[in-house]
Amino acid sequence: MALPQQRTTVPALEMKQLTGGYSTRKPVLHGVSMTVHPGELVGLIGLNGAGKSTAIKHILGLMVPHGGEVRIAGATLADNREKYRAMTAYVPEQPSLFPNLSVREHMRWTAMAYGLDKESSERKMAELADTFRMTEALGALPGTLSKGMKQKVMLMNALLVSPPLLIIDEPFLGLDPLAIKGLLAALEDARAKGSAILLSSHILPALERRADRLIVLHRGHVIAEGTPSSVMAQARESTLDDAFEALVTAAEGGSRRG
Incomplete structure (x- = not known):
């Protein structure tokens, strides 16, 4: 390759x-x-x-x-x-999310923590949500997500940072x-x-x-x-x-x- x-x-x-x-x-x-x-x-x-x-x-x-x-x-x-x-961004084997933050809020918090531009991070967040078929889950809390969906959230946050x-x-x-x-x-x-x-x-x-x-x-x-x-x-x-x-x-x- x-x-x-x-x-x-x-x-x-x-x-x-x-x-x-x-x-x-x-x-x-x-x-x-x-x-x-x-x-x-x-x-x-x-x-x-x-x-x-x-x-x-x-x-x-x-x-x-x-x-x-x-x-x-x-x-x-x-x-x-x-x-x-x-x-560095790290995605562990076991998803670890804040129970009171939605998927969208997790990603916005990550963007803020890494000092990312708001407009570009919002655009990339939408792209990642589409890639992982998570657009409809952006407003959901972790407690309502399957383990696979929680893993997707972890991956989306890491990839948002690049x-x-x-x-x-x-x-x-x-x-x-x-x-x-x-x-x-x-x-x-x-x-x-x-x-x-x-x-x-x-x-x-x-x-x-x-x-x-x-x-x-x-x-x-x-x-x-x-x-x-x-x-x-x-x-x-x-x-x-x-x-x-x-x-x-x-x-x-x-x-x-x-």
Whole structure:
């Protein structure tokens, strides 16, 4: 997949030899490095407990590294805490919304928090609502929405911002086929405008088709990295599902079943 023209040579995300976790006595991540460039979609994959969520928390500045560093658009959290966090939008796996704010009010609050132009943000809000088939739900409260619709609200808020770095955790879960199609189109639009995307998912066929590069984590270590085709070649498999199984099995020093 050809990358859109990059606006800058500075990586949107640069993690260097990061060791971290909840306890210095038992780190979750061990010297993890990753880079995501503007306009690039990178898939972060691994088993449950591989360290994906911990890596994301370090990127967001919610955890302090034991060693190494994280930079977003060249800046560290220590350089400017508010600016660092404003350069990232995050969509968690489990939707988290304010119960007393409508969908429209959530998006207006997001636009205000990120200092977006009111006219352009209202226009983009309408476009996103149309893309995700949420126009009729703009006035609804979260308590009246299904889990899939709540997930759409989270995605719409993140895409409204179009930050240098967009982090999305399991975006396909709970979405209907048309919503997935709309999401993929919206992500392509965000990439074309220069946003970098780090996408964590267990839906490997989608990443096989869409990701520019993959980072495979296992037990806090990067065990493979590269384009989907190069990761499959490394594992000597023809699908990403099979390649992932082979890489994890090899990392554990075992043999594949079947």
